[in-house]
Amino acid sequence: MSSIIQLLPDHVANQIAAGEVVQRPASVVKELLENAVDAKATDIKLIIKDAGKALVQVIDNGLGMSVTDARLCFERHATSKIRHAEDLFSLHTKGFRGEALASIAAIAHVEMKTKQDQEELGVHIIIEGSKFVSQEVAVLPKGTSFAVKNLFFNIPARRNFLKSDTVEYRHVVDEFQRVALAHPKIHFTFYHNGSEMFNLPPATLRQRIVTIFSGKTNEKLIPVQEETEIVAIQGFVSKPEFAKKNRGEQFFFVNDRFIKSGYLHHAVMAAYDGILKDGAQPSYFLNLSVPPNTIDINIHPTKTEIKFDDEQALYAILRASIKHGLGQFNVAPVLDFDRDSNLDTPYHYKDLQGATPTIQVDGNFNPFSDDKPNKHFSNYKKPESTANWESLYVGLKQDADDIAHITFENEEMTSSLFNDEEIEHSVHKTYQIHKKYIVSSIKSGMVIVDQQRAHQRVLYEQFLVNMTVHQASSQQLLFPLNLFFSSSEMELIQDLQVSLKNTGFVFEENNTDHIVISGIPVNVTESEVSLVLEQLLGDLQDGIPESSFSQSDTIAKSMAKSLAVKTGTHLTEKEQENLVNGLFACKDPNVSPFYKPTFITMRVEDLDKKFAL
Template sequence: MSSIIQLLPDHVANQIAAGEVVQRPASVVKELLENAVDAQATDIKLIIKDAGKSLVQVIDNGKGMSVTDARLCFARHATSKIRHAEDLFSLHTKGFRGEALASIAAIAHMEMKTKQDQDELGTHIVIEGSKFVSQEVAVLPKGTSFSVKNLFFNIPARRNFLKSDTVEFRHVMDEFQRVALAHPNIHFSFYHNGSEMFNLPATTLRQRIVGVFAGKTNEKLVPVTEETEIVKVQGFVSKPEFAKKSRGEQFFFVNDRFIKSGYLHHAVMAAYDGILKDGLQPSYFLYLQVPANTIDINIHPTKTEIKFDDEQALYAILRAAIKHSLGQFNVAPILDFDRDANLDTPYHYKDLEGETPTIQVDSTFNPFEMSEMPKKQMASASSGGNSYSYKKVEPTASWESLYVGLKNDTEDIVSHTFENEAVTASLFNDNEVEQAVYKTYQIHKKYIVSPIKSGMVIVDQQRAHQRILYEQFLLNMTVNQAASQQLLFPLNLFFSATEMELIRELQQSLVTTGFVFEESTQDHVVISGIPVHITESEVSIVIEQLISDLQDGVPENNYSQNDTIAKSMAKSLAVKTGSYLTEKEQDNLVNGLFACKDPNISPFNKPTFITMRVEDIDKKFAL
């Protein structure tokens, strides 16, 4: 019987390894940028085309490689970072497993140019699907340049699973931002389809954050600093008033490596407890330095998850450091029971001398002369003089006379009222009288109860309003010409580069809803007109909610885009649970819901109302 188990060929093994390392163009960007950082480069340039599907190129001025190293770096498990197994617990570099270049070369056309500073000539290597096509000597500058073209050319199934260019570009942008934020001492530049997206010179940490996210980022940053034997924490968090619904600007770096940690994120949220509204997320850029032997970074293929030796201590230190910073910079309220803020001296009165008050007394004043005024003075007072006069009012002796006849008048009013109600009832038939007593009631500022013939209907006010707004917006976007109200003063809204790319893709669909864009730059938009159903203060809320809902990608066809925008705007603008509604607003909401094409469910496929029959209520009272 022949053997069943066989060794895989190298190119097949590389393609399998590529499935773990290379998931999309952003994975290639991450590996190449980290290699450039490990090469001690001070200037790194990223160039992509078609969101990285056609080309990903990284050029650096690092140490470069010799001829032998240039050939060997494409072999599996070839690395310059570790020599022994113990080295895994004292890593200070990015890549170390020796699979990245081999995996990328297995599923793309790859070209490498490298040269060391002491060498006169460099090496130029071309690889296609793990096969070396050529290797030759070339005149090159110091450093290394990797070009990755036609990603997944030999695995069409993987290529078909890639998302749209907008989604893939956003993932590339995320990876670039993570590496750029981790190393503010390196000059980074980023080009997409020939356009410059970023040009970030070497600078301080705060300026790097402002350079990446632009806008009014500098205004919202609060510094965080704490140093203990376990961890050294530094970085910035945002002020509570700048919190957003999306979780885009949240970064943890451990030993200059970006990580994801739900446990540490919970520590940050605990520090903001009590000063943030529900559903809002703060921005943070936190850098943790810990001993290399206290963490394990080899538990995930992309090395974005880390195992800490003492997570509880890190949690407590991080939460305390952020709380201290928020209080120190007067962002969070401070409780001091021994201090009365009303007694604080204003700054402009701090150094002024107090003036002694003066008392003026009228020595000629006699209060008893008023009751014995001469008649001439009384006359002059009544004619508009400066003297005072008092008129003595005699008390009413017969106060009981004020209530004479009151009982008879009350009886007339009551009898007259009953006569009018009888006349009114005679004007309507029984059904109309029954409808007239029907009223809507609001329960716990969440549900609206309305009687019907068979029993009663209970409406969820938030879901019902979402359904009404959703159908209105969708009708305006697809059939009617959306009305727009012009603003007296245009709105300037600032966003990050990733968010601006998303807004630009949705701009045409937003115009059909009634938005008017006057200007669109790299970090902000100017809006001069808004839909009639939206107030000026709600514009930023609507757009932030839209960005949050489209984090996973923008639908490609227009109908799906319109549907997504209508749902997002309905979610933002619908009346929320806990809002008080007047009786007229309750009636309008109920009538508007049952005028919809599909009143049974909300835009998010949840029931908008339930009905209870009289028979069902009777069963509750049955013995």
């Protein structure tokens, strides 16, 4: 019987490996940027076209490679970082598996130029789908330039799975920001389709954060610093009042490598316990330095997850250090048992000097004299005579009889205006149960409405009609609102601006880090504007739909979710009736915008069966 197991050809094995390493253009950006950092570069340029689908190029001034190394780096499992298995637990660099460049070269056109400082000439290599096309000697500056073109050109199925340019660009920006935040001492520049998107000169971590996210970032940062035998923590967290609905600005770095850790995130949230609103997420930029032999970074293909030796101790230290940082800046409540709060000086009087009291004496005052006191020294007023107090009640009985007569006449008039049938209709038509459900009687029994889902459906259809028919009405603000956002969020708002105008928003001006809003939709209050936009940006973090209808649908759903009446809100009888009537006036009242049922019905027969048991 012939054998059925055979070795895969190298180009097939590389394409399979590429499935783990290269998922989208952002994966190529991550690998190339980390290679440039490992090469000790001080200036790194990232150039992309069409969100990285057409071109991803990284140019650095690092160490460069020799001719032999330039050829070997595209072989599988070729790396300069590891010699023995024990080296896996003493890594200080990023790339170490030796599969990234081989995987990238298997699914794209790669052009590499590299030269070492001590060499006079460099090498220029072109590879297409794992095949070496050419290798030439060239005059080049010190460093390396990697150009990856036509990603997934030989795997059309994988290319079809890529999202729109807007989505892929967002992922590229995320990877760029992670590397740039981890290495603030390196100069990074980022170009997209010929336009400069970021120019980040060498700076401190705080300056790098402010440069990337702009807006009011500097005002919201609280430093966190702690050093122990287990871990050294350095970075910043945000003040509670700047917390957002989404988790966009949350970064953990371990030994200058970006990671994701739900366990460490829980430690941060525990430090904020009691000082955050429900559902709010703080921003944090925390770099943890731990001994390399106490972590295992080889448990995930993308190396974004790490296994720690002593997670419990790390959790406790991180939580305590953040609490300490918040306490230092009087953000978190601090107990001081030696202080008597009753003796505290009010804030407005803290820096004021006590005024010297003055005494004035009226030398002419005679207590036995009938003359009035000097008005400069007293506000004394002689009381009026009350000898004729009985005159105050003259005619009072007659007035009371007149008022009673008028009251009886009004009651008779009221009873004649409304007949018995109309009085029946004044009885409650709806009832609210547990501030969550609205019960209303119908001919066959009763209907039970979920107030939150029902209001979501009503608002969703209203916003959708406004955006498609372009007849939204706005309410002008007396004082325009200035709302600050990060650079990436400002790009999203720019893309959404036409749709937002159709919902009723009026934008007075747009700047690089903030927008000015002078008008808002009629069913949005001024205090809700920032919450609505934050919720919308959070819902669109994974990308904006390309078609205008899909974009309008997404915005309508997000705004309906933000503005709908929440479970636990008391509604008056009129509000209950309006909500029920509005729901059944919708085109599709049966489900919410998120395809959850909005109401259920119970027939009288069903109730009879319950009582028949």
